[in-house]
Each structure stands twice: as structure tokens, then as C-alpha cells.
Amino acid sequence: MANTPQIKIPATYMRGGTSKGVFFRLQDLPEAARVPGAARDALLQRVIGSPDPYAKQIDGMGGATSSTSKTVIVAKSERADHDVDYLFGQVSIDKPFVDWSGNCGNLSSAVGSFAIASGLVDPERVPDNGMCTVRIWQANIGKTIIAHVPIMNGEVQETGDFELDGVTFPAAEVQLEFLDPAAEEEGASGSMFPTGNLVDELEVPGVGTLQATMINAGIPTIFINAEAVGYTGTELQDAINGDPRALAMFETIRAHGAVRMGLIKGIEEAAKRQHTPKVAFVARPANYVASSGKQVNAGDVDLLVRALSMGKLHHAMMGTAAVAIGTAAAIPGTLVNLAAGGGGERSAVRFGHPSGTLRVGAEAVQAGGEWSVAKAIMSRSARVLMEGWVRVPGDCF
Template structure:
């Protein structure tokens, strides 16, 4: 019996924000995987260890959560005024597919540092000491992200004293600007960040109920509900929801019907093949709670509470792209997010999530009756955990 040897592919395993992923340079991938298609998807799934009916991803680099089943492909950008093209693949854990429908805001924090360290940014643009501004083209959603990366003695500075709730150790701060974060959208809004044209809609979910929702395309397509409308306080931690199969099924049903209403899919059955987007989140006014690390979060520390679902489970902190959606919606008077924060005009909010708090800002303007957001701003951190090669069987793709 013949055996196919493993092949080695240069890669880095990096934490970005509250996520981890395997990063590749496009040029380092096998030729068949340098273009979109079945070979690329099969390779990335084998790297991560999916599909895994055990749900553990033991035979791969994945960590069996939505936050750790991620891949990134980077290349020098051919676009004017950009340094690097960034493509994100969310790998399903127990199913055989890679979702390319959205961005990962957390891993966005690692794109600039990786690009600098791996020769994807013109060396003339990297100072010996100071801040390097990396212009990123986010290829999944055709948007620009600006990363501000600290450089010390010509190298990316990874250590520092910036603390991010949901990450155990401090690191160097990476400031991110998500330019023009509103998606064009495919819904009835005809290009509006609100695909139905409304700040608040009634979403009818057969068998579940009718809910007030804010549906927005900014950072990532997102559906916001009021926590009390679905029987929660907004202060829940992961186990309260992830250990409840009925709750998970209810959220997935809401997500599927919301995706149809947003024009992202035509039928609820298609939602199973689009797990990464849209996100479902619920909001509430501030209240005291204990975070997953045991840290006390006081009502006075935050403007509102937000809990978000990712790939069918409650996220342990907050997805970066969902934070962009939160900041954007909070800046627009009348959305459920804005109302939960107390209403009125605001350029930034600090919200409570299961691991602690996060501040995000957004610049919103009303132009000819349509809301426009020029950018959303937040800080994350990133650190290389391992670099070298990943190995996969030669016949895996």
C-alpha cells in the first residue's frame, strides 16, 4: 500500500484581538490553492482540522471554537494606495465548508504586523522607530482598513501594556480604522447600510415570535434585538446560552429569517451554508455583572450591554466586525443599539461583553435623508504565537 507524504507550507499562527488564526502569504500556497475554489477550501479545512464530527479539531490547528477556526491569506496589493490584500476564511468545525462572506475584525489587527514582518509592505514605508500606517484592502467585503502598527528598532513591536478584555496578557496596541464600513447591501434599501430602509423593523420568525430588530450592514451584516424581548438580561455569560440547545436553535432560526429579510439569502435553508454572516446580537441597558474572568463590571463602567452569537454559539467576548456594527448603530439615533445606550447623538460607546468591556467609536452623518458612516475606530492587539510550516497530507486538496 502506497502512502502519500506530507507537504510543508510556510505559515504563522497568530493571535489577533480575541481570535487566533493561521496566516499564509498567497505566494507560499501550493499553486492549486493560490486561486479560489475547491482545492483552496480543502487545503484550509485540512490545515484547521475540519470537518470534524467530534467537534474538537484535534488533527489540525483549529481550537474547536468560532474564534480559533480561522485562516488568512495575504498578498501585496495591486490596488492604488493600498499595501496588502487581506482575505479571510472562516472554517466550519463539523461541516465541510469555508465561509468567505465576511471579515474578521479581530484578526484584522494582525494583518498589518504580519504584512510588515513578511515583506508585503514597502520597506521605505516602515520607520526605524515610530508608527507604520498599513493600508489594507479587505477583499471579502471590498473595504479599506487602516492599521497603525508600532515599530521599534525596525521591527514590529508586539509586547506592551495595552490590555484587551478577553485576552489574558497585555501586548502592544494596534489601532484600526474601518473606512466607510457600511456595506452596499443586497436588500430593499438599495445601497443603504439599513437593508430595509428602516432603523427598526418587526421581524416575524415563524414558531418563535415577532421581534423589534435593527438590521445593519456595517463591519459585518448584523441583527440586533432587545435582550428582554428574548428572555435575557444582556449580562449572560457563555454557558447560560451555549448549554441550552433550544436557545441555540432559536437564535439560529432568528438569524436565518433575518438573513432573508436583509437580502443576504433567498431562503432560510441557505443559512446553513452562510454561518459567518449575518451575526445576531442582543442589547440591554447597563447593569452590574461579573465577567467570565471574575472581573466586576459596574453599570457605570459601560453605556450598554451586548452579547453576540458567532457560528452558532455565544461569543466569549466580541467579534471585531460586530464591534464595528455596534459602534455604527450606536452613533445613529433611533436604532435599538443607540436606544439601549440611552439614545441621542454619540461618537463612541463602551459596551459590556462576556469578558469585560470594549470601546468603539464611529463618525456618522445624515446626508439627504440617508445615514452615512465615514469610519469606525477601535484598538486591538496582536502577537505571533508560532511561525514556520504547517504540514498536510499531499493528497488533502
């Protein structure tokens, strides 16, 4: 039996928001993996421990959930007015592919910190104390993200008292600005509302005809009303993830919504595009107990949202989906806006998710019949968990 030695690749394991992943500098990857293609995908799958028929990722860095099966590649940017280029790869847990179709908003909060610590930001732009503004080009969707990273004594400040529901310990606050967040997906119309409607009638075989708001903002997302599919919006993970029929229903909704949004040509393509679009259900405020045991009162939030990622209900909320929620809430007539009480435009919304609450701001304007949002703003936190090298067999890519 052939014995191929392992190789070492410099890497950093980071938490960003309510996700964590393995971060690489592009220049540190093996030459064959510095460009998109099969070698890069195979390498990242092996790093994470996929595909794993046991769905545990025991032989890799992944945590066997959509929130922990993630990879990031960062490089100095050649674009004017940007510091770094950021590429996100969502690694499938049990299937042999990496989904490059969208961004990870949670890990976006760690990109600025990683870039500064890795020497990818001009030292002259990093203050001894204060806030460093890192201009990030999000290469998956072709958008700009501005990260405001706190600096203390010339180094990234990671500890602090900012609390984020879904994350156990407090840390330093990192504010993110997602500029012009309407996602420009390949195959889509380029419009924030690809069907041209704020609310559509979406026919889903075996489910029925559902009202749906389908939006490209942050990440393509399909919003439906919770009550239309038999839920209240107060559900925690086990209520959905422990029900195979529910998961199959949401995947069917996602596939048919993806076709209507122009992201795929046929529903059979959805299986190869797990990261986007997301599907979420919304409801009016109600009292519930979050997964941590924290009481969330109806008066604490404007609406309730539950979202699925990679086929499972997310334990908190994806950062990019939070951008979609904030954007849709700002536009009168969407299902998100109506669940938040309707009325006119709003500049911010606080919503309840399985782990607690989150506030996101977005200001929408309408011109020529088209809606647009200049930026969406939210706060997250990030922290280095481990740094050094990951090891993989030398013949795995």
C-alpha cells in the first residue's frame, strides 16, 4: 500500500459571528489550489473532512453542521479602494462538492481581523489604538463589505463585552457594512426582486401555493409565512431538524423558489447548489424560550424568523440572511415587512431567532419603480481559536 506523507498548510481556525471556519491566505495554498477548480475543491473538502457518509467530519476540521463546515481564502486586493479579496467556500458535509454560490455573513466579521493579523492590510492603515476600517471585496457575489475592527496596542482586539445571541462568550464588537447588498447572482435578473414582485404566488408540488417574498440581498432568500406551512415561528432546531418530512418540504420549496428566481433552470439542479438560495419563514412577535434558556418576549422583537441553511434549520441566523431580513423589512409590502407590523419604510428591525434576537439596519429607497438599499449594517464579533498549520495527505488534491 502506497504511503503518501502529509503536507502542512498555514491556516487559522476562527469564529466569526455564529459560524466558524478554516481561513487561508491565498499565497499559502499549494500552487494547484491557488486557482478555482477541482484541486482547490478537493483540498478544502479534505481539510474539512468531507464527504463523510457518517455526516460527522471526524477526520477533518469541520463540525458537521452548516455553520462549521466552512472555508475562507483571503488575498491582497488588486481592486482600487479595497484592502483584501475574500472568497467563501461552503463545504458539503456528506457530498463531494464545495458551494461557491454565495457569501457567509457571519464569517465576514472575521475577515478583517484575519487580514490585519496576516499582514494583508497596509500597516499604515492600522492605528495603534482605535478602529481600523478594512475594505473587503466579497468575490463570491462581487460586493463590498466594510469591517470596523477594534485595535489595541497595534493588534486586533478580540476580547470585550459585546454579547451575541448564539455565541456563548462575549467578545469585541465588529461592525459590518454591506454596501449595495442586492446580490448579483449568475443567471438572475440582477434586480433585488428577480420576479419583479414584492410577493409572489409560489406553486410547490405536494405543498400547495404559498405566498413568497423572493429577494436578492445579502444572499438570495425565499421568505414564506410560518402559518402557511403549519408553524408559529417560535420553533427551535429539533422541531424542524428532527422531522424528515419537514426538511423535505422546505427543500422542495427552496428548489422551486430557486427556479422562479432564475438561479437554476430546473429543480434537479438544487441538489448541487445547497448554499443558495436560503428559505426562511416569518411570523408576528410571540413569546418563546430560546435554545439557551433565555426568555424572548414578544415586546422584545419586531418579528420572528427561522431560516434553513444547507438543508437544516440554523441554530441562530446566517449573517447574509440577516441582511436579507433587514432589507426586506425596510420595504413596505414584503412578507417580512408585514410580519413586522407593516406600515411604511423602516430603517432597522430586531427579530427573534432560535438562539435569541438580532438587530440589523437597512434603509431602502425607490426610484423608477425599483427598490434599492445603499447598505445594511449589523454588529458581530470574531476570535482566533487556533493558528498554525492544517495537515492533509499530499495526494488528496
